[in-house]
Amino acid sequence: MTSDEALLPTTRRSLLHRVATAQAEGRTPSLVAAVQREGRIAWSGARSCVDGHEPDGDTQFRIGSLTKTFTAVLVMRLRDEGLLDLDDPLEKHLPGTDAGHLTVFQLLGHSGGLRAETPAPWWERTPGGTRPELADVLGESPQIHSAGQRHHYSNPGYTLLGSLVERLRGDAWADVLRREILEPLGLDRTTPEAQAPHAGGWAVHPWADVMLPEPAEDLGLMAPAGQLWSTTTDLLRFAAFLARGDERVLCASSVEEMRGPAAPTEAGDWAGTYGLGLQVVRRGDRTLLGHTGSLPGFLATLWFSIEDDVAAVVLSNATSGPLVGTVAADLVQIVADAEPRIPAPWRPLPEIDEEVLALTGIWYWGTQVYALKAPAGGGIELQPLRGAGRAARFRACPDGTWTGRDGYYAGETLRVVRAGNGTVDHLDLGSFVFTREPYDRGAAIPGGVDQDGWRGLAL
Incomplete structure (x- = not known):
């Protein structure tokens, strides 16, 4: 079901025009697209070369490498259950491959240096039985770049991750996928084999x-x-x-981890990077996350913007032609620019720890001014008030410290250091000292503070 009434007529017209143009200029038999805003489908549209046979939201298309994101979620579930660590070498859990020294993290982010494709014949147009063993998938000398040095997309790398899932779950990848992702999220039209109604794949x-x-x-x-x-x-x-998480599948902090850059970019590629099973691209001032996909006869793209709370999917049944990645990005932009997200009303916190409240306000790193805030979303934020500086969010830890969530201080520890009488002396952030006054002489500042204090220029 769609709710076109959620968008203005001019916005719906622009979306339809973009889809119609893509199908006509891309010369694809059919193309279907849909846009979601604030968790609800706000628009859908399709074009077909056969009148009256336009695909809809229930029509299956093959999605190619979008499958990798599903596989990555399965691996993250294993991590969250303590069955593996992302820094583990593959050999620890899946012995006997020529890629055993690569880490799970490197395979997820395509930084292991593996070849992009399998040995011939072309794997996308030949039966899977052509490569019955992992050695057939990897071939001889599968690593062509040093591990961890660059992003180099690798289809065989995700075959290894699928086999890792099977080894640790003791079940087929498709069965684990259905049980742990598809059924909990209600994705009953996502399947390993085509189920009617579905599009046929064509080369134009x-x-x-x-x-x-x-x-x-x-x-x-x-x-x-x-x-x-x-x-x-x-x-x-x-x-x-992928935007919000779901405790039945993967918590919000773990899907947020998937969205962070995990591999160095290619030289000159400053507009995009790769997370853990997710592509990350910049489109103007907007960050889009998701994945593209293709197989002979099909093209697919899913992009979503966390900031705008808008997602778009475009599916086509042509081997090449319509630039569905660009089209999906355009659909997000059309909605986000024409009808900007209305922020939720501000509401006060239901309660706050008095010790946290006492930490809020102005702090100084040397002479640079920072503000510490306790936002409604939980945790604390430290932001510079003037000029360039290192802003970061922090989450509380059971031992009373705080761990950085993003930016320069991601993973770093913030400690509240108290004087002998119990009052707060300073904040220690990765050894940097933040005090209530600039170079507070009463605080334990490394190197000390000149006892004559601040002074002017004597003339």
């Missing part, structure tokens, strides 16, 4: 308006890298999960 001739059907192979061991079929409705539900 580059120089003539004629088509050729593409094969739809079962990818076998490569399934965790690109097997899935899905719909715009299911993928928007998945986007809502």
Whole structure:
């Protein structure tokens, strides 16, 4: 179900125009798109070369590498359950491969240096049985770059992660996926094999308006890298999960961890990076997260903006043609710019720890002025008041310290240091001292403070 009434007529017109233009100029048999705002589908539209046969939100398309994000969620679940650590070498849990020295983290973020593809023949157009063993997927000398030095996209890397899931769960990847992600999130139209109604995959001739059907192979061991079929409705539900988390699948802090950069960018590629199973791109002043996907006969993209709370999915049944990644980004931009998000009303905290309240206000790092705040979302924030500085959010720890959540201080520890009488002497943030007055002579500042104090220039 859609709720087109949620958007203005001019916005709906712009969305339809973008989709229609993409289908016509991209010369694809069909294209379906949908936009979600604040967790609800706000618009959907489709175009087809056959009148009256436009796909809808229940029509399956193959989503290719969008499958990788699902596989990454399964791996993060294993981490959260304590069955592995992201820094573990693969060999610890999946012995016997030529990539055993690479870490789980490196495989998730494509920084292990593995080859992009399997040995010939072209894996996307051949049966999965062509590569019955992991050695067939990796081939000889699978590592072509030093581990951890650069982002180099690797389909075989996600085959290894799927096999890791199977080893630790003792069950097939597809069964674990259904049980741990698809069923809890209600993604009943996301499946390893096509289920009607579904689109057929086509190749469109580059120089003539004629088509050729593409094969739809079962990818076998490569399934965790690109097997899935899905719909715009299911993928928007998945986007809502990736934005907010769901305790039945993965908590909010873990999906937030997936969204952070995990690998160095390619030289000159300052507009995009990769997290843990998620692509991160900059579009103007907007950060988009999600994934693109393709297999012979199909193109797919899911992008969402946390700040705007808008997500868009575009699916097409052509091997090449419509730039669905660009189209999906355009759909997010159309809605976010034409109808900016209305912020929720400010509301006070239901309660606050008096010791936390006492920490709020002005602090000085040397002479630089910072403000410490206790926002409604929980935790504390430390922000410079003038000029450039290192802002960060912190979450409380059971031992009374605080851990940085983002920015320069991500993972660093903030401690409240007290004097002998119990009063707060200073804040220690990764050894940097923050005091209530600039270079407070009464505080324990490394190197001390000149006892003659502040002075002017004697003439």
